[in-house]
Amino acid sequence: GDSVTQMEGPVTLSEEAFLTINCTYTATGYPSLFWYVQYPGEGLQLLLKATKADDKGSNKGFEATYRKETTSFHLEKGSVQVSDSAVYFCAPGNTDKLIFGTGTRLQVFP
């Protein structure tokens, strides 16, 4: 069945460091790819998305590129802030549901 593998957390960084959170997936067909973020005590929010190969999704300084050949959708940010501390979920999806990874907790210290 469809599945997602995310890098284990927590990821601990100092403010202004570079962030990469790896995500690979297996899915039938040609899914859209999403990153969702869950801030402490809050619900899931869509961070960015890409709908076809080589598309780059971006939002709030975060970026991820849809790599069909490697079935990956790695999340990157050039300079993280303390306010980016949250749990990040990679999720491929088609028209009926999203498949979530286990999430990667990011902790950014000043």
Added chain:
Amino acid sequence: DTGVSQDPRHKITKRGQNVTFRCDPISEHNRLYWYRQTLGQGPEFLTYFQNEAQLEKSRLLSDRFSAERPKGSFSTLEIQRTEQGDSAMYLCASSLVGGAINEQFFGPGTRLTVL
């Protein structure tokens, strides 16, 4: 647009009791989804509706679970004879078919604790 709302936000119940949760999607959205999230895990798909029709149910949804969306607007998720293993966050999401591909908007969740 007030977003997806869920009620209640927290529910504590004793094992064996029945519980019902409600989800109100974004008003023009025709798809509604239920997910379950346990501590330290990502959300797991339970079921989804398009309008009032329930189109798919996960095998995670045992026969103690039932979901309805009677008028194609709000939805309810009922758990009968609750067990401690049912303790989790129950998330509702909605989307618009024909809009941005499967962009789902999530509610704040209902946290269930079964004692």
